Amino acid sequence: MKKAVWIVLLALILGGSGTLISFQNTKSLEEEKREVHKQEAFTASEIQGINVDTSSADVQFIEGKSNQIQVTLSGYAWKWKQYSYQVEEMDGELKIQLEKNPGLGLSFGFIRGDDLKLLIEVPEQKLAFVKINTSSSEVSLSDLQVNHLIASTSSGDIEVSNLQMEEKLNIHSSSGDVTMTDIKGPNAVVDLSTSSGDIEGTGLLVHEMKADSSSGKVDVSHKRLAGNLTANTSSGDVTFSFEEEPPSFMLSYQSSSGDERIQLDGIHYERRAEHEVKGHKGDQKYQIVVETSSGDFTLY
Structure with a gap:
């Protein structure tokens, strides 16, 4: 008897759901x-x-x-x-x-x-x-001249290209990716953050860059080193590269389980152990600081 009652209730629930969906479809078609x-x-x-x-x-x-x-x-x-x-x-x-x-x-x-x-x-x-x-929403900006740009989204991607900056570039995305191409701001500070989204960039020339990501990677190519670079990730890999090899910087990399692949010449190492690197080149004019939990670090 109880089994029959449950069957009847289940049939009523399924029938009601079907009617509701059918009504919604019909209403949508009418609009x-x-x-x-x-x-x-x-x-x-x-x-x-x-x-x-x-x-x-x-x-x-x-x-x-x-x-x-x-x-x-x-x-x-x-x-x-x-x-x-x-x-x-x-x-x-x-x-x-x-x-x-x-x-x-x-x-x-x-x-x-x-x-x-x-x-x-x-x-x-x-x-x-x-x-x-x-x-x-997806956000795309190209061919702009601006002193201060702030862009924030939850799950949408943010793409910025051919941008001339004067002061600051602040970009935040939770699960969306951040992509930058040809960003010029010799006096500008760039602050980037994502949760699971990747941060990628090519042709950057900025005074300072900070990148934070939980599980997303950070992969940024600079025209030359013109200021301090900082990256923090949990499981995301970090890659910094330069079109012109930088003549002077202080280098610090620390990770729990990540590996490093440093391919720049002329670096004097104070420490180059497993998951940790400290060194410098020239008069240490700028800093390259990378911290990860399990992410690898590549520098070239």
Whole structure:
């Protein structure tokens, strides 16, 4: 008797779930996927900085060809009425905000999804700052001149290329990767952090770089050593390389179980034991400091 009751209850649960999914599918089919296209333009000379805050759209900065900063939101959304979108200039700061208000009831991610993109076109001019805060969005910036760039995302990747810096570059991603190409800032400090994402870079020329990652690797190629380099990882490997071999630095590497592969000449070692290296070259003008738990270290 009890077995029969359980069978009936299970049938009711499965039937209810099937009805709910069927209803959601039918409702989704009844709703047309709305195309979104909104564009705003602002006089570039009046803008000193740009602040982007979104959880629902990928963000891309590119070099514009006019004397205006153009902001374009495009793509598709199922429930555009649930979005709040604002673009406004106030006291020299361009604020771009896109938020989606949570709807009532159940929603199935495999049934519906939005596809939105924010494109910001900036003419050839130097900005005081660019701030980007997202959740899972992909972030891409290229051909920018900026004093201070801050980019933060939870699971999205961050890609920066052909960037001219003056002061600071701060990038944080939880599980997303960070990729940098041709970053020029002889006086700039670069601060990078990820949890499980990789940090990769080529063609860097910066005054100082700090990289922190838990399980992701750090692999950065510099044009030349122009300041201090620091890397901390748990299980991620660390690789630093140089197009021009540095003539002067202090070197420190320490790990619990990682190995080192140092391929630079002229280093005088105070200590080169298992999982630990201390040495210097020249007058020790700059520092290269790497700490890992189980990650390997390669220097060339």
